[in-house]
Amino acid sequence: MTDSAVESAKRAAAQRAVRDHFDPSSTHVGIGSGTTIVYVVEAIKSASTNPNILFVPTGYQSRQLVINAGLTPISFDTLPDGVMLDVAFDGADEVDADLNCIKGGGACLFQEKLVAERARKFVCVADYRKRQDRLLTNWPTIPIEVAPLAQRKVVAALKLLGSPSPSLRTTLLEKSGPLKTDQDFFIVDAPFEPLLTAKDVEAGKGKGDGTDGTWEVNAISKAIKGLTGVLEVGIFAGQNGVDAQKSQAQDKTLSAVTGGQKPIAVYFGMADGSVKVRTAEGEE
Structure with a gap:
């Protein structure tokens, strides 16, 4: 595959993920790191009609993407207590059949995990090379x-x-x-x-x-x-945000984690231009 074909796959996955999960009425949105996130921000900029959304980046690169798109970034530690991100978009270096991810190829894993765990739902966007049955199949x-x-x-x-x-x-x-x-x-x-x-x-x-x-x-x-x-x-595993919030609401014991590390869905841009969506229910 040529570089341009891989970039087209990333853009297709980003556009579909944003179309399915970005709500212009959101108040706070997490923006991850990596090459695929360039297209996520591009798609959000095209879809957003709300200038009041605050974007929480996971590092220097993603902060610059937000700024250059004319959107408003804030740092993670300025989020008021109790405020969760409506959604967080991020990439991955590899994703397995259970939606566990390896991240950290861009060295932003700590802040990426902070943002993922603060989101009501974390949505992962990647190209077909990251789609595997088990972690450490292709990513070393x-x-x-x-x-x-x-x-x-x-x-x-x-x-x-x-x-x-x-x-x-x-x-x-x-x-x-x-x-x-x-x-x-x-x-x-x-x-x-x-x-x-x-x-x-x-x-x-x-x-x-x-x-x-x-x-x-x-x-x-x-x-x-x-x-x-x-x-x-750099392993993102365990519960996703939706399940973590359900567990906290049902569990009588004290739980300090409100979000989850696993994505609720992974959007893979494929080599043929299509997009495959992997969720806990399977892949379409």
């Missing part, structure tokens, strides 16, 4: 945001968890040293074998806890997040 590593002081300790711990060669991400100009995130943290990229879904574990395809060399998506995410020095893990 789990991005992990790490405190600089702890990076050697975390790399050693990741090897114990089964990653053969976790490595510190450097800038394109090697002499400039490690890449730094918006939080001045480092990114460690950790390769693992393709991650099992919960259904894979139920079907006996592996234990999923690392003891037999297999890891299930949620299990490896929790194991890495539990390492001292790790700020965030």
Whole structure:
């Protein structure tokens, strides 16, 4: 496929996702990072008739996209308590059959997760290359945001968890040293074998806890997040925003999470110009 065909696939997916999920009467909208989000902002600009919508970007790049489109950005930490984003749009580096995502190729995973968990619904937009049955099928590593002081300790711990060669991400100009995130943290990229879904574990395809060399998506995410020095893990799993809000309303125990990490839908722009939509109910 040519670069122009891939970009056309991204634009088609973005336009469909915005058409299905952007409401001009919204008050707050999250805008993620990555190349596909360029087309999301483009589509929102065309569809928006409300100049009062406030947009919450996940990093420097997405903030500039919002500004250049003539829209109004605000920082995440200025959101009043109790206010949720009506919707958040973001991309992904890979998506599995259960809508779990790997994100962090652009080093914005921490802020992307903050925004996803603050949204009533998170909608993912990607091209066909990101559409897989299991995470780490095509995308090679789990991005992990790490405190600089702890990076050697975390790399050693990741090897114990089964990653053969976790490595510190450097800038394109090697002499400039490690890449730094918006939080001045480092990114460690950790390769693992393709991650099992919960259904894979139920079907006996592996234990999923690392003891037999297999890891299930949620299990490896929790194991890495539990390492001292790790700020965030580039696996977006668990509940989606709609389910998280239902659980909070029904659960009598205290829950501090109002949104979810998983998208309610993923829009894949395909090579033939069509758009496939993957939801919890399946793919159309």
